[in-house]
Amino acid sequence: MVEPVLQIDNLVKSFGALRATDGITLDLMPGEIHALIGPNGAGKSTLIHQICGTLKQDSGTIRLAGEDIGALSAATRARRGLGRTFQVSSLAPEFSALRNVMLAVQARQGSSFGFFRPVMRDRSLIDPAMAILERVGLSDRARLPAAELSHGERRQLEIAMALALQSKALLLDEPMAGMGPEGSKRLTGFLDTLRQEAPILLVEHDMDAVFALADRISVLVYGRIIATGTVEDIRRDPAVRTAYLGDHA
């Protein structure tokens, strides 16, 4: 029996009378892209915050590669192998794209208390970072400050930083957000190549991307998962149609 890389069991979070997360159970298996879709207000952000560690759950467990990470800080979870991207790009704006990815490489190496070697002459940081930038297609923009990159390029940089962490699981929060059709197609093609490196929990609104990429889809409505299955299962599920897809399927 293959163990899931990420296992969430009966997660509950309430804000006063509102149960934003109402007993969510889902898992992420190795080598898969598991998409999480749902209408606005379904509680996707709240769920992401809890998985990543920026919000504490009321009850329920979160396991990464079998280890219970529910009580760990966000930084510790990242070190344990949970990588993520942000819905609104969150970068070090003054640093170049290269320095941003180098920071991620440095974080993966666990060496942030090094005081004496200048990073800009450290090939053990520069080379891996450039290689990743090459992969995502940003190598000719490497020296530009992140604040000067275009929106699409910043989304790519987010992905690059997540890749640099060599995480066990990736949580991608609406990577297509704000991308035009061209950019979305390219990014979709790129994400397709990633699933063997690290399974992806993909939170998305862009249905084309979801149907193209997902091995499994879970549908989140009012804090609960109302359906989980393959693309075809979900397309045909009447509850999902009513709640969410409407005329899309």
Added chain:
Amino acid sequence: MTISLALEQLLNGIQLGVMLFLMSAGLTLIFGVMGLINLAHGSLYMVGAFACAAVAALTGSFWLGLVASLACAAAAGAIVELLVIRRLYDRDHLDQVLATFALILIFSEGTRWLFGSFPLYLDIPPLLQGAVALPGDATYPVYRLAIIAVGALVALGLYLLIGKTRLGMRIRAGESDREMIGALGVDIRTLYTLVFALGSALAGLAGAIVGPLQSVQVGMGEPVLILAFVVIVIGGIGSIKGALIGALLVGITDTLGRLLLPQLLTLFMDPSQAGMIGGAAASMLIYVVMAVILSVKPRGLFPPAHA
């Protein structure tokens, strides 16, 4: 230690608290509504004291001096807001700290230029001279009781202003979402100038009423400013209720601490040592209290909920 001594010190503590409340209310309002750290607040306290002392000396009337202190402090505040503070709202706290630090230098030296380096003196007005009897054999100065009364009135007035008037409503709205009220058509710039002037007037009032108890001199506002910052941090920045409770807490703790700590320490060491160490400990006490409160409630006792 007698009851009357304890009672006297308790009243002193309340009086100090009231004076700190006048300072802190303005400070917290300015930070709450405009997001501005204002180190020059202590200078407006000084301006109020000097205005009162100067006008009282000129006219012989403390009451005219009091009116002058309110007017001068409010005017000084409004001018400073129009010329300098306006440009700082969008800046980070570091720039605000620096610019208002520069204002302290300007105000202090400017005042020294006008009035010289010697302190001015204010007399307690005849109406408020004398003392009342306390339980036990002691008496307590009428003037200090009057200060407590003024503080209570101001607290009531602020409560009514903030809670019951349209200006107050705009102030409260401004505290929770600055951008929004602009979009709703409230004249932000005038509102900010008004709030700043109001805060400054309160500081000036504090300076004026303390004038008869201590001397009026350049730099008198600085120790009070620091205490006011401790108060608003304890109370929750932006909360007037927090400023009141924080001010009373700080005033009473500081006063009673200075009384009790040396006495407490005489249990463990000889009186002269106890006096010294007790004095030091008493000075440090409110900072220790602040550190303890912040470690449990990092945003103070009554932080206002922000958007």
Added chain:
Amino acid sequence: MVLTRENAVNLTLAVLLLAVPLIASALGQPFYVTLATRIAILALAALGLNLALGLGGMVSFGHAAFFGIGGYAAGILASHALSGEPLLFDLPGTAQMPIIWLVAVIAAGLVALAIGALSLRTSGVYFIMITLAFAQMVYYFAISWPAYGGEDGLSIAVRNQFPGTNTMRPLNFFFVAYAVLLAGIGLFALIRASRFGAALAATRQNEIRVAALGIDPYRIRLAGFVISAMITALAGALYADLNRFVSPSMLAWHMSGELIVLIILGGTGRLFGPLAGAALYVAFEFALGGLTERWQFFLGLILLGVVLFARGGLLGLLAGKTKHG
């Protein structure tokens, strides 16, 4: 090293700071040597703060505490060396600067660890206020300790010694201070370019991103805060020796404000910003002070002008925008 505009300005500043006392000494004007020494020491103090503030984004309004701890370390050790009475645990006092510096740096580091551990749990204006409060605590503690002068401060009868040179000669002491400053600048540059520096700068820019990468922002900031305190304390020890007097005003919040002023005047986060700022400040004080007793009024106006209109400080004006790369 590439000769960028900033590097050229930096080099000029370093050379000028060396040249002025050399010339002054040759002309028999020791006053200017002392002035230059004062610039060098204040620059070092501000450099320390710049590590926390400019690089790490921590607006500490309590660095006077560390400046003062350094000063008192020098004063206390010197007075025990003079009187022959042992300090704690039968350890003697000393008049040797290197040992004094070590003590100053360690003492400040420990205090900063405690203060930082608590303060860094807060942020924004609360952090500013709590660092101020802790510095006030240290101030009140110091002025109520009569064994070491209390409110009157502590004299250092004979300037402490540095092996191999007679520190009583103003020029020699200047060289010591200058060398320490250069070492400090070198250390700052090294740290800034290192992995730790990258993590610290990133934490200033976006702490959520840093945490998402697996770096703990709290620990990075704490380390930065402690190192910064140690550098400022070293400056404090030198300052006490310069004046042969430890004044409690070294611990006053005005001093904390002045240190921030020095950084802003010179340019926040710039390598030579603290030096430029210290030079400007001392020059203003001297030039304006010679003209009028009300010089602080004009200093205030100039400061206001800088904050409102010359945001990058002197180095911003001279050397243009920083390249981060």
